Amino acid sequence: MALATLGKFKEALKERPAELADARREGKKAIGWIGYYVPEEVIHALGLIPVRIGRGGDDRLAELGSNYISTQNCIFLRECVGLFAENKDPYVKNLDAVVVDAACLQMYRMSSIIKYYFKANTLVLGVPRNYYLPEGREYFRKEMGFLVERLENIAGHELEAEKLVASVKLYDDIRRAVLELYKFPSLYCQPITWREVFETVQSGYLLDKEKYLSLLKELLAELKEKPDSFGGASPEKGVRVLLTGSAIHPGDTKLIDIIEASGGRVVCDNLWSGLAPYLDKKVEDATLGGIADAYLGRVPAPALPYFDGATDPRLNTLKRLAKELEVHGVIYYTLRYCDSANFKVRNTKNALADDGVPLLNIHTEYSGSDAGAIRTRVEAFIEMLGTADDKEMRQ
Amino acid sequence: MMETCGENCECKSDGGLFRYPDSVRDKFCRTGGLRFENGRYVSAAEIWRYMTEEAPVRFPYKFVDGRSCEVISHDASFFSGIKRNYLGFTSWDRMTEKIMSGRPAVSVQFGQPNEIYRAAGCEPVGPGFGRMWLWRKVEGQGMKESEQRMYNLMEEYRKSLPAESCNLIASYPATCNEEVPLSLRAPCLVMRCSDIVYAMESCRDDRKLPTHIVDYPVNHYPGEWRIEYLGKQLRNLAEELGRLSGKDVTDDVLFTEIKKQNRLRKLGMECQRMWWSAKDPPTNSEDNFFAGAGAGGMGDFTAATQLMEEAREELVFRIKNGIKGLDVADDAPRVLICGSCSCIHNSAIRDSGGVEVAHDDNLSLSSLRVKETGDPYYNLAEALASLPYELAPEERAEWTAKMVKESRADGIIFVYNWGCNYQSSVSRLITDIVRDRTGVPATCIEIGELGRMQGSEQVRNRVEAFMEMIS
Numbered sequence: 001m002a003l004a005t006l007g008k009f010k011e012a013l014k015e016r017p018a019e020l021a022d023a024r025r026e027g028k029k030a031i032g033w034i035g036y037y038v039p040e041e042v043i044h045a046l047g048l049i050p051v052r053i054g055r056g057g058d059d060r061l062a063e064l065g066s067n068y069i070s071t072q073n074c075i076f077l078r079e080c081v082g083l084f085a086e087n088k089d090p091y092v093k094n095l096d097a098v099v100v101d102a103a104c105l106q107m108y109r110m111s112s113i114i115k116y117y118f119k120a121n122t123l124v125l126g127v128p129r130n131y132y133l134p135e136g137r138e139y140f141r142k143e144m145g146f147l148v149e150r151l152e153n154i155a156g157h158e159l160e161a162e163k164l165v166a167s168v169k170l171y172d173d174i175r176r177a178v179l180e181l182y183k184f185p186s187l188y189c190q191p192i193t194w195r196e197v198f199e200t201v202q203s204g205y206l207l208d209k210e211k212y213l214s215l216l217k218e219l220l221a222e223l224k225e226k227p228d229s230f231g232g233a234s235p236e237k238g239v240r241v242l243l244t245g246s247a248i249h250p251g252d253t254k255l256i257d258i259i260e261a262s263g264g265r266v267v268c269d270n271l272w273s274g275l276a277p278y279l280d281k282k283v284e285d286a287t288l289g290g291i292a293d294a295y296l297g298r299v300p301a302p303a304l305p306y307f308d309g310a311t312d313p314r315l316n317t318l319k320r321l322a323k324e325l326e327v328h329g330v331i332y333y334t335l336r337y338c339d340s341a342n343f344k345v346r347n348t349k350n351a352l353a354d355d356g357v358p359l360l361n362i363h364t365e366y367s368g369s370d371a372g373a374i375r376t377r378v379e380a381f382i383e384m385l386g387t388a389d390d391k392e393m394r395q
Numbered sequence: 396m397m398e399t400c401g402e403n404c405e406c407k408s409d410g411g412l413f414r415y416p417d418s419v420r421d422k423f424c425r426t427g428g429l430r431f432e433n434g435r436y437v438s439a440a441e442i443w444r445y446m447t448e449e450a451p452v453r454f455p456y457k458f459v460d461g462r463s464c465e466v467i468s469h470d471a472s473f474f475s476g477i478k479r480n481y482l483g484f485t486s487w488d489r490m491t492e493k494i495m496s497g498r499p500a501v502s503v504q505f506g507q508p509n510e511i512y513r514a515a516g517c518e519p520v521g522p523g524f525g526r527m528w529l530w531r532k533v534e535g536q537g538m539k540e541s542e543q544r545m546y547n548l549m550e551e552y553r554k555s556l557p558a559e560s561c562n563l564i565a566s567y568p569a570t571c572n573e574e575v576p577l578s579l580r581a582p583c584l585v586m587r588c589s590d591i592v593y594a595m596e597s598c599r600d601d602r603k604l605p606t607h608i609v610d611y612p613v614n615h616y617p618g619e620w621r622i623e624y625l626g627k628q629l630r631n632l633a634e635e636l637g638r639l640s641g642k643d644v645t646d647d648v649l650f651t652e653i654k655k656q657n658r659l660r661k662l663g664m665e666c667q668r669m670w671w672s673a674k675d676p677p678t679n680s681e682d683n684f685f686a687g688a689g690a691g692g693m694g695d696f697t698a699a700t701q702l703m704e705e706a707r708e709e710l711v712f713r714i715k716n717g718i719k720g721l722d723v724a725d726d727a728p729r730v731l732i733c734g735s736c737s738c739i740h741n742s743a744i745r746d747s748g749g750v751e752v753a754h755d756d757n758l759s760l761s762s763l764r765v766k767e768t769g770d771p772y773y774n775l776a777e778a779l780a781s782l783p784y785e786l787a788p789e790e791r792a793e794w795t796a797k798m799v800k801e802s803r804a805d806g807i808i809f810v811y812n813w814g815c816n817y818q819s820s821v822s823r824l825i826t827d828i829v830r831d832r833t834g835v836p837a838t839c840i841e842i843g844e845l846g847r848m849q850g851s852e853q854v855r856n857r858v859e860a861f862m863e864m865i866s
Contacts, residue, residue, distance in 0.1 A: 067823075070816075070820055070841075072813070105589040105817055130608065130628065135628060142618065305593075307596060309599050337559055343594065350600075
């Protein structure tokens with residue numbers, strides 16, 4: 001039976017563009033943002049409306065973007081440029097500024113493109129590659145402070161400490177709720193699919209935050225009321241898959257559709273557009289410095305380097321998730337020219353192989369022309385995982 | 396010991412090799428030789444011998460009369476051009492000698508200043524060092540065989556990386572070959588390239604080499620903290636390099652190196668501006684090396700400075716007497732090359748009747764001026780943070796437009812390697828702005844031939860079409 005709260009999320013999302021336009025008419029400002037290190041709670045605390053920008057899966061928009069940014073760049077960013085070029089997206093056309101972090105250098109370049117060609121008011125947040133050193137942390141704190149200065153100018157007032165504390169609390173509540181929600185798709189009875197959870201979390205980047213939290217709580221309550229949510233249910237058939245690699249954004253459903261149609265069941269992800277940003281964030285001190293430290297102290301974004309294979313927190317998180325969630329295999333999704341993910345395939349595959357977890361790398365774009373080839377590979381992978389699982393069970 | 400192919404090797408059948416004419420020998424030998432950093436002096440006669448006897452045997456592909464990016468200028472009357480080639484040809488031997496005698500080789504990024512590395516008694520080597528080291532084991536081969544070996548090495552090492560890594564970075568894993576005498580990886584990350592950091596990370600387990608990165612903060616809003624961050628990292632780098640080499644990098648030692656490099660960069664830009672100001676180009680594209688040599692020092696800043704001073708004298712003479720560079724056409728259209736670690740083969744521009752005025756990355760580095768008093772690390776950071784090539788794209792474009800005007804370029808070609816995200820991403824933005832500010836035509840060309848000595852016909856066609864348009 002469908003979850004009633006999911007319908008409410010859809011309804012809220014449908015109404016959101018009009019709400020946003022109304023709010024702007026009333027004098028409120030909307031701030032688009034994209035990246036892994038943009039402190040959304042600070043935007044919120046300033047009374048600005050945070051909106052995560054970017055969609056995936058639209059080849060036409062990517063082509064449009066390619067008129068401005070070379071085709072040697074990640075297709076998601078090309079589509080982002082296309083969104084600004086077309087200027088029909090209800091969120092993009094309602095922005096007063098765009099905050100971009102410079103962890104991914106292609107994203108940083110994208111900020112220059114939309115600034116020059118489409119006159120977007122872009123605010124870049126520098127991110128240190130030496131994030132583990134005191135000087136790197138100090139640099140980031142100062143970058144954060146400078147970002148806030150620019151946001152204060154847009155807001156027309158200074159950041160108030162009490163409002164920051166309240167926003168930090170709100171975002172921490174959201175984080176806890178998202179982490180709880182993410183537990184459900186990995187349950188054997190799966191009262192909610194991973195795709196539903198993922199779409200819910202994506203909608204949260206657009207919705208009013210208080211409303212989002214309220215809906216999240218309602219959804220969690222509904223899930224907990226379902227009889228088979230926790231314990232008691234017999235394991236369902238299905239190959240358990242964990243998704244990682246390049247970010248998946250709303251609209252980019254090609255791979256997910258194929259996995260589901262092939263009999264695979266995604267139980268979790270480790271994507272920076274999915275679960276990853278929520279995993280280790282803990283704001284101990286609700287000040288700008290404390291927020292900067294909390295963001296930088298998380299498992300690093302894929303775009304930042306880590307040179308010790310044995311202690312790599314990204315790999316260790318992935319391995320931990322694979323083990324805890326009893327996945328049969330990992331599908332590593334890479335978008336063409338998404339170098340931060342592409343270059344990690346070999347090391348990730350080797351690390352998972354040490355734990356006996358197979359990895360399939362799917363390298364693709366947004367066009368549908370390779371869907372058949374991807375389907376064949378995914379089907380074979382899932383069949384292989386299923387066969388191995390059956391053998392294990394027989395033994 | 397270097398291996399050679401032997402006299403009967405078919406790879407030498409690429410055609411007749413260029414030779415400097417004997418008629419200029421005596422005059423050349425009457426010019427001074429070159430004094431090197433280690434005190435060694437090489438006479439002009441020895442340079443002549445090397446360039447006419449040893450170099451054609453060891454590097455025949457440099458002397459062929461073909462469409463090669465490696466081919467040297469045939470202008471035998473421009474003596475500093477001959478000496479520059481000598482410095483270039485022998486730089487690898489000098490570097491090898493230093494490394495083999497215990498100077499630690501440290502992998503750096505292309506286009507980054509190297510004062511700290513040299514002051515610390517280390518030898519900075521580029522990302523292509525591994526491949527070059529393995530490639531240079533065999534000498535004496537002709538163009539085709541040399542090129543094939545280069546390509547084979549690149550493809551062999553590309554297997555460790557995604558197919559989409561640029562051709563330069565594709566061979567970065569060659570640094571993991573135990574034969575390659577590398578002591579440390581310590582590049583200034585993010586300068587000009589987004590791939591190198593991922594390549595380093597991808598190779599981290601293949602060979603246990605210490606790594607020490609310097610993070611170049613890309614956010615170009617004015618901010619003192621950005622310089623402080625970079626300055627702290629540069630100081631840490633000096634300490635790390637000092638530990639490696641056993642040398643104490645005092646401020647005085649570093650200032651000595653800064654002054655030396657400042658002087659050469661200044662000379663390089665002075666020569667470049669003289670070249671630009673001449674009614675007719677005083678040298679051909681191959682001998683228009685001033686900004687590049689000023690920036691890089693060709694492995695020996697002492698000898699390079701002397702060479703640049705001689706070049707300046709020759710340029711003065713040529714400009715005063717209206718002497719045009721060899722093979723430069725009348726009213727040759729002038730092209731500024733922009734973009735990433737790649738180049739358009741000179742022959743493609745020359746054969747279209749044009750001439751190159753400079754490369755933007757060389758101009759950028761050659762225009763670097765580091766303050767010579769105060770805190771050397773802060774000064775280096777301050778200079779580095781304002782490198783024109785590394786500025787935010789719009790600011791970089793404004794600077795490029797200024798260079799177009801100053802060099803009197805008739806057009807710009809923005810080149811980027813296949814797989815290069817970082818430079819390709821802003822190619823259109825920069826060329827659009829430059830076109831808008833200067834009115835000169837511009838084109839963007841993707842190069843897939845890094846590592847090849849012969850340019851592809853596709854690139855050649857595009858260059859020729861562009862040159863025809865601006866002629």
